[in-house]
Amino acid sequence: MTTDTVKKKAPARAAKIKVPTEGINKLRIRVRAYESKILDASVKQIVDTALRYDAKVVGPMPLPTEIRKYTVNRSAFVYKNAREQFEMRVHKRLIDIENPNAKVIEALTNMSLPSGVNIDVKMM
Secondary structure, three states: OOOOOOOOOOOOOOOOOOOOOOOOOEEEEEEEEOOHHHHHHHHHHHHHHHHHOOOEEEEEEEEEEEEEEEEEEOOOOOOOOOEEEEEEEEEEEEEEEEOOOHHHHHHHHOOOOOOOEEEEEEEO
């Protein structure tokens, strides 16, 4: 006697995506730029905007500067020992905004910052 066993598949569950409107405990803002003066001005603008709406701000905390170094030959074919070195520095800052309300989030999204400043925002 042979019995055929059939495995039943569980019904497919629909993916539920929750968009947090309330209950956001913290906004973690990571700001990156090539020039430290522009970066500090942008961070000051973000902190002032958050403080204007009575949010608790932690930071700005400086993160380690990322340094990328490139070595290039000065000439195309001869003089192997003649080289130039270039480097790119990426300065970083971290800002935490605790218990932000809707006004703070709206003000931060509508803020215009100078070009060359990269912002990553995480809602935790």
